Amino acid sequence: MLEVAAKELKRRLANKExxxxxxxxxxWEYDEVNIGATNIPLGELPQHLSQLPSRKDMEIIVHCQSGRRSGQAQKxxxxxxYSNVTSLKGGLDAYLRLK
Structure with missing residues (x-):
């Protein structure tokens, strides 16, 4: 499973990549706190594939709260x-712990 570290994602977002x-x-989780990602709950992902980039080799980063659901989404x-899907290691929990 490909993973991106929270620190790396934060750097890439700060660089406006x-x-x-x-x-x-x-x-409801997204409404409480989010980092500006597109919200597609795991259970609804099959119905929303048309929202994803048409280029299946484009990088997609998935995240959840801890990393479990994003791992399932990645698979x-x-x-x-989709050949370039990366999961946020430790999920939003890890991202929010960064200063």
Whole structure:
């Protein structure tokens, strides 16, 4: 499983890199706190594949709260032909612990 460290993601966001990030947490979790990612809850991912980049080799970063759901999303997207899906290591918990 490909993972990106929270510190690396934070650096890339600060550098205003164009990133496609999917937050696979539930809508209520996203409403409480988010980093500006596209919110597609894990259970709804199959119905929202048309929202994803058409280039299946484009980098997609998925995250959840701790990393479990994003790992599942990463595996699912790989089965759908997306070849460059990365999961945020430690999830939003790790990202929010950064100063």
């Amino acid at each position: 164009e990133l496609y990030i999917i937050d696979v947490r539930e809508c 699912y997207l790989a089965k759908q032909g």
